[in-house]
Amino acid sequence: MGTQSKSVENLSERIDQILQEIKTMDFTDYQLKKILELKKAIEAFHEDALRKLVRIVRSTDEGKRLMLEAVEEPSVYAMLLLHGIIKQNLYTKVAAVLEEVRPYLNSHGGDIELDKIEGNVVYVRMQGACSGCSLSAVTLKNGVEEAIKTRVQEIDRVEMVNDLSPGYMPLTGKGNVEELKDSGWKEGPDIEDLKENKPYYITIDGVDVLLIIIDNKIMAYRNRCPHRGIPFAQEEVEQVEGMYLIGHDKALRFDLTNGECITVPHIQLEPFPVRIEKKKIWIRVDS
Numbered sequence: 001m002g003t004q005s006k007s008v009e010n011l012s013e014r015i016d017q018i019l020q021e022i023k024t025m026d027f028t029d030y031q032l033k034k035i036l037e038l039k040k041a042i043e044a045f046h047e048d049a050l051r052k053l054v055r056i057v058r059s060t061d062e063g064k065r066l067m068l069e070a071v072e073e074p075s076v077y078a079m080l081l082l083h084g085i086i087k088q089n090l091y092t093k094v095a096a097v098l099e100e101v102r103p104y105l106n107s108h109g110g111d112i113e114l115d116k117i118e119g120n121v122v123y124v125r126m127q128g129a130c131s132g133c134s135l136s137a138v139t140l141k142n143g144v145e146e147a148i149k150t151r152v153q154e155i156d157r158v159e160m161v162n163d164l165s166p167g168y169m170p171l172t173g174k175g176n177v178e179e180l181k182d183s184g185w186k187e188g189p190d191i192e193d194l195k196e197n198k199p200y201y202i203t204i205d206g207v208d209v210l211l212i213i214i215d216n217k218i219m220a221y222r223n224r225c226p227h228r229g230i231p232f233a234q235e236e237v238e239q240v241e242g243m244y245l246i247g248h249d250k251a252l253r254f255d256l257t258n259g260e261c262i263t264v265p266h267i268q269l270e271p272f273p274v275r276i277e278k279k280k281i282w283i284r285v286d287s
Contacts, residue, residue, distance in 0.1 A: 053086055094122055101147050112144060120156040122148055162215040166173045180282055188274075188281035194218070197237060197244060199256075207285040209272060212237070212246055212256050221259055221285050222270040227252050 007163035022035060058061040071077045071086065080086045095114055104110050105126075115123040126141060145158035181187075186204045188211065194200045199224055200211040206230045223231040228248055237256060238245040245262065247253035254261050259269035273284040 011212065043083070047085070050080065050083055050085055054080070054234060057255050067220065090117055090154060091151070094148055094155065097148050097151045098124070099146070101144055104143075115161045118154075118226045120153055120154055122158045123161050124158060125161045177277070180277065182287050185275070185282040185284055188283050190274065191218075191281060194281075197239070199232065199234060199237060201231070201233070204285050209283060210246075210256075210269075211274075211281065211283075212244070214257055216275065219256060219259075220270065220272040220274040220281075220282060222255070222285075224270075225252070225254075226261070226267050226269065227264075 019039075023032065027035065036217075054067065057067050070260070071080065077086070091114070094117060098112055098114055102112060111126075113125040117123070117126055124144065125143075141158065141160055148155050148158055177187075188202060188209075189200065189202065194211060194213050196213050196214070202209050202211065210221045210223040210232060212219050223246060225232065232246050234246055234249070238253075242257075243255040244257055245253040245261065246256055251261050252261065255268050256269075259271055261267040275282050
């Protein structure tokens, strides 16, 4: 929809540019008046023909399907929108704004997804470094809210959805499965295979990986104790004062919310980039 919105803007700008050029030409007031009348007559003719065409096409179920497919073409969408035959719905307007702010969020190691719109409230999921309750996340959320409210007057506020998101995501955008594979991402388990606060162990390309969901975030670490050089195997973690601890004994334990060793703070578990695509967990073990 972002491409379609851009196409509409380009078409409108081109029309305005031509009209401005005409007005600067050496026409008499009468000639200029007739040119504008001709423009309006051509637009009215096109609008009438297009409305009849859309009405005929939409008269059957197959026609409705084809119509939906046709408006995915930016030029078709722009023409129908220009004549008021279709209207840009609220969801499309908001989605277009999110496409504009997405590069900025990506530059901060995060991403955003439009969840739903209810009344005058937009619900979004902040992912990667943008997720959670940190000050930076609030700042980014406020920036998104300001952008949406400025461009879409019907929206009063933006709310973050407390949903599952990656705990550590690199500075990359989204991609399809083949693009993920080509760029080194490895397919992991389904989200449903993991249980909240319980370690999940998997080996990917000979690398032992520990996955865990904590506070609706998926964390991925190399499953190897930096002190003892052997993998963890505990089925449960110990929760102490907001920490989720794992270790081979009480002396050397690691907090899985950040990978830090609580006994020797400068020693940490190695994190892996992790992302979620279509309820499947993807991991980069070569980073």
